[in-house]
Amino acid sequence: MFTHWRIFAVSHQKVFSVSVFFFFFFTMCYCRIRAILKRSKTRVPLRRNYSSPPGVVGNDVKSLHSVINPPVAKIRNIGIMAHIDAGKTTTTERFLYYSGYTRALGDVDDGDTVTDFMAQERERGITIQSAAVTFDWKGYRVNLIDTPGHVDFTLEVERCLRVLDGAVAVFDASAGVEAQTLTVWKQADKHKIPRICFLNKMDKTGASFNYAVESIREKLKAKPLILQLPIGEAKTFKGLVDVVNKEKLLWNSNSDDGKDFERKPLLEASDPELLKETIEARNALIEQVADLDDEFADLVLGEFSENFDLVPAEKLQTAIHRVTLAQAAVPVLCGSALKNKGVQPLLDAVTMYLPSPEEREYGFLQWYKGDLCALAFKVLHDKQRGPLVFLRIYSGTLTPQLAIHNINRNCTERMSRLLLPFADQHVEIPSLTAGNIALTVGLKQTATGDTIVSSKSSALAAARRAGRGEKRHGRSSEAESLLLAGVEIPEPVFFCTIEPPSVAKQPDLDHALERLQREDPSLKVRLDPDSGQTVLCGMGELHIEIIHDRIKREYGLETYLGPLQVAYRETILNSVRATDTLDRTLGDKRHFVSAELEARPVEAAAGMAVIEYADCVSEDLAQASREAIENAVHSACLQGPLLGSPVHDVAIKLHSLTIHPGTSTTMVNACISRCIQKALKKADKQVLEPLMSLEVTVTRDYLSPVLADLAQRRGNIQEIQTRQDNRVVIGFVPLAEIMGYSTVLRTLTSGSATFALEFSTYQAMSPQDQSTLLNQRSGVAQVL
């Protein structure tokens, strides 16, 4: 199940007002302290000292051309993933600075980071779009994707994970594993991504290395390999111990950018205690790795059984690499990105322990035999250049002006330019080989999730080879096997109407929405059949707010949003039968359809309606009539009789059907549709509402008012955990009750609490709550 967490930091800072709508909207939405602080700041100029094409840059900033097409073994495609605010963007900024691609340290709080380049990201201090940046580190080429932490953009994370070979999971060392960490961790499990953990914010009050490691062990059920130990914690944090090499790394307190640090062997004379602790940690690490890797176990037990201390660092590192690649354990490192400590060793670990593209197993590569095979994982629209498509190249080479074949859309199109992505700066390149991430210009039809090959004949040849391979595995569809799996798109739980400033601007709005949908498959747009209004469906309040903002900024359209609504569903509780007959003469032609069907409830979470035919019906049903019936079932179930919400978890069984010869399929469709509506109306009906898992982190003093408030919101508390000095309230609450919760929580706790929401499931409303809801909607809905 795709999970969505909604994370909110609350603060007691003043709520700003931008317009009447925004005032209303934000009082019911969340607001974040950093966003507010930033809004009250004088904006700094957005441009940074980016690396740009050769000749333009200064001596201290490297040219990207030095790292184009390195050997595959030297490529690392990695992502940074974490709970919101753990420090992904700050860590990425340090990567770029230490690797020489930026001249100044970017700061999310100043809104001048390279990867958060959208205006909204810089204003709010959050990552919304993932950004791909390319840099080199000690001879390795690193393609890095900084992903959003906020739940509303989880799909963005999922899209990126699909094309990564490894990931760095960043943690706030004072909080350990948080709600969204669990979600992204599960996503990485799903895509089998090897990862390393970085315990960031070791300088922060409350930071605890042991606590964070324990939470990785307990909550993520992962096996942490402790490769570093912190020297000091919180205010006293000043450096690290490299357990593998038995060295201490101390950052020069006079250096304000952390470039300057010294690495010294731990000696009995100068650091007896630290050395003892390190040897113990190293021995434990060796035992742990030996347990997980037979080759290393043989080596250790053979040559070094008497004294583990003599195991060479390189042998241990190679074994840790294998164990990481097998996802048997996760290396754990620590530091403080903000205070510029521990980032360079983290980069070393990325190159040392995370896999190169050729170390990952991609079974489909054998079908292409070196021909082009790539996956489009992200589409952006650029005003000047049109659609920009990000491609992960799995095999073959991309060059500018290349014609490519899109298997999903069965079309051939030509790309005009090939670029290397460097946040919002793109460098033109002559070619790019397998293992890389490329940005292409000119592909107008390609959408997120499409598989790209060099030509139709190459696709056919691959399909033939795949067919041979697939038969052995008993699979049937050759074409399907060629498609690199796309991304599972979750059902949106929020919706609202959107209106252009005037009717004349409707086509402009449609155009903007079409483009935004191509970029963001989690955004759904539909037309309300009753009101004719355009409806936006999104993953959360922030998601819809950002879309609204982008339409204004990027397309110059001031649109009006209706109130945000929860996406309810409906179902039925008992089996009912209905009959219907449609007998019409149009011109000189008689159309006659008569049907009897049964609607009955099926297992919860079965999804949209299941269609069944009695034997006597299915025997001689023409294909065209079958299609008309299926369309009728799906369209009739889109709008239930209670709230006009989709009807789920029902089966429709057609018991009898009479169609006179010459009757049009439109009439068949109309008759079945009417008959289903009759049946649904007759049945006992049930509203299903989205239920969210909730996690509130609050200090002990404010626990009681938070619990009392949740009780009023139909909250169901499962557990209250202790996390350092805080209490973590875990439970479930209906989405309808939690809208605008951030404002309430901020008031209740003087801005000291944070909360996270995850969509859990759809649950049946109690008869009392259902009738309250229907009464509220009585203008538009029929009361039970």
Ligand SMILES: Nc1nc2c(ncn2[C@@H]2O[C@H](COP(=O)(O)OP(=O)(O)OP(=O)(O)O)[C@@H](O)[C@H]2O)c(=O)[nH]1
């Ligand atoms: N004390 C401390 N604060 C840090 C550290 N790293 C980041 N921060 C702060 O934490 C906040 C969040 O940092 P970001 O880098 O934006 O975190 P993120 O994970 O990219 O956030 P999203 O993209 O919004 O999910 C900012 O105020 C940073 O200045 C650190 O090592 N120590």
